[in-house]
Amino acid sequence: MKNANQVSLRQLRCFVTVADELHFRRAAEKLHMRQPPLTQRIRDMERDLGIDLFRRIGNKVELTDAGKMVLNAARETLAKAESVCELAQRAARGECGKVRVGLTITALFFHSIQRGMRVFQQEHPAVSVELTQISSGPALDGLRQRKLDACLMRPFPSPLPPDFEETLIARDRLMLVLPAGHPRTGGKMIPLSAIADENFVSLACQRGIALYDQIMNLWEKSGLKPRVSQEAENGPAVMALVAAGLGNAILPSSLQAIRFEHVVWKTIEIDDRWTETSLNLVYHKDALAERVPAAFIECLRRHSCDASNMVRQFG
Numbered sequence: 001m002k003n004a005n006q007v008s009l010r011q012l013r014c015f016v017t018v019a020d021e022l023h024f025r026r027a028a029e030k031l032h033m034r035q036p037p038l039t040q041r042i043r044d045m046e047r048d049l050g051i052d053l054f055r056r057i058g059n060k061v062e063l064t065d066a067g068k069m070v071l072n073a074a075r076e077t078l079a080k081a082e083s084v085c086e087l088a089q090r091a092a093r094g095e096c097g098k099v100r101v102g103l104t105i106t107a108l109f110f111h112s113i114q115r116g117m118r119v120f121q122q123e124h125p126a127v128s129v130e131l132t133q134i135s136s137g138p139a140l141d142g143l144r145q146r147k148l149d150a151c152l153m154r155p156f157p158s159p160l161p162p163d164f165e166e167t168l169i170a171r172d173r174l175m176l177v178l179p180a181g182h183p184r185t186g187g188k189m190i191p192l193s194a195i196a197d198e199n200f201v202s203l204a205c206q207r208g209i210a211l212y213d214q215i216m217n218l219w220e221k222s223g224l225k226p227r228v229s230q231e232a233e234n235g236p237a238v239m240a241l242v243a244a245g246l247g248n249a250i251l252p253s254s255l256q257a258i259r260f261e262h263v264v265w266k267t268i269e270i271d272d273r274w275t276e277t278s279l280n281l282v283y284h285k286d287a288l289a290e291r292v293p294a295a296f297i298e299c300l301r302r303h304s305c306d307a308s309n310m311v312r313q314f315g
Contacts, residue, residue, distance in 0.1 A: 009081055011045045012074045014038055015053060019071050022061045097127055097292040102134040102142050103152040104211070105234050107279055109257040110170035113152060116303035120296055127292055136210035140164075143284050149293035150283040150300075154210035157217075160282065167281045167297075169304045170254075174218055174275040177242050177249040180262040189269040192222045199229035199247030201238050211235075214277055215250045221274050239263055252277055 014031060018038070021027040028035040046053050053067035063071065107113055121129065134142065136156050142148035143164065152169065160166060176190055184190050203212045219226050229247050232238045235255045242249050243262040256265055268275055281300050287293040 006048050007045055009078065011041055011048075012078055014041045015045055016071065016074050016078065018042060018054070018061070019063055019067065019074075022063075024061065098130055099127060099292050099296045100130045100132070100147065100149045101152065101296070102132045102139040102148045102150075104135065104139075104154060104279070105133055105236070106172075106211075106252055106254045107152040109254040110172075110279060112170045112303050113279070113300065116169075116300040119303060120299040123299065124292070124295060127295075129296075139282070143282065146284065146286075149287050149290075150281060150297055152279055152300075153282055154214065155278060155280060156210050157213050163285050165283055165285055167301050167304065168278050169281045169300060170279045172252045172254040172277060172279075173272075174215065174250050174268065174277055175253050176266040176268050177239060177251050178264045178266060179242050179245045179248070180264055181245075182248070182264065185264045185266070187266070189267045191269040192219065192224050195248050196224045197227060200226035201230045201232060201241045201247040201249040202226065202228045203235070203238060204231045204233055211252065211277075218250065218268075218270070218274055222270060254279075 014027070017031055018024060018027040021030065024039055024042075025035050028038045031038065042053065049070070051066045051070075052064050053070060055062045055064050108117075117129070121127070132142075132148070134148075134151070136151075136153045139148065139151040139153050140156065140160070143151060144161065176192075176195070178185055178190075178195075184194060203209060203215065205212060230241050232241055235251050236258055238249045238251060239255065239258065239260045241247065243260050245262075250268070253265070281297065281304075283293070283297055287297065
């Protein structure tokens, strides 16, 4: 077998068709080609394989024993090639593949995001959605390195890179979280000054946590400094410490979806603009050139709480 590696899919299709018809003229008609080129193609294949595939007796054509063995392998090879082509076409249409999404822990508590995720999976059942819980700083690194296709994250205090885009997906606001039985739970609104001297449960001060920066910025705008007594890695852990009576906290209202006993949520008496926050969809512009990430981004934007669905471009 001097040149077996040169056998082409075209040769295999010709061989299988001749083997099915056992007649070169009918096989040529079925392949929409002239008989002499078909005969030459089979001869070339026999030369490359170093064996006779057919036994020719007058006008009659029969498969040799070697030809019968090659036929089975040829059918399998063509079937695999067709499946590869079909898979490539489906991927090109965005019908299969994977989308890698980084998100903050509060993301899936928003109804608009739940709805968008659900619709995307209904519309693209063969696409795998790979979710990674991640804070804002590492999320931007993941997008920059193209390890993530999109991120659902809180607004980052510093400007995004010029090749990124951001879409507002859902809104909530920062609220006070008090332990049940706190003397201020009867009030409708509570100023931060009323609890500034009490124990405060804070998110851990870690690089790239946008929510931590927003909460600390709220204290700063109020001209106050919290008396941090406990720290926790995420919102639910903060709520658990508040429920245990270890202090008060400030968290986004979307976390009310987690039902904690012995926890009371209260509106902060302050300018509403200072407590407003959001969850944004952030992605590299190059992601829009890829069918699966682009379809995911479009679906979430379509189900955004923001009717205008404005996209902010940076640069």
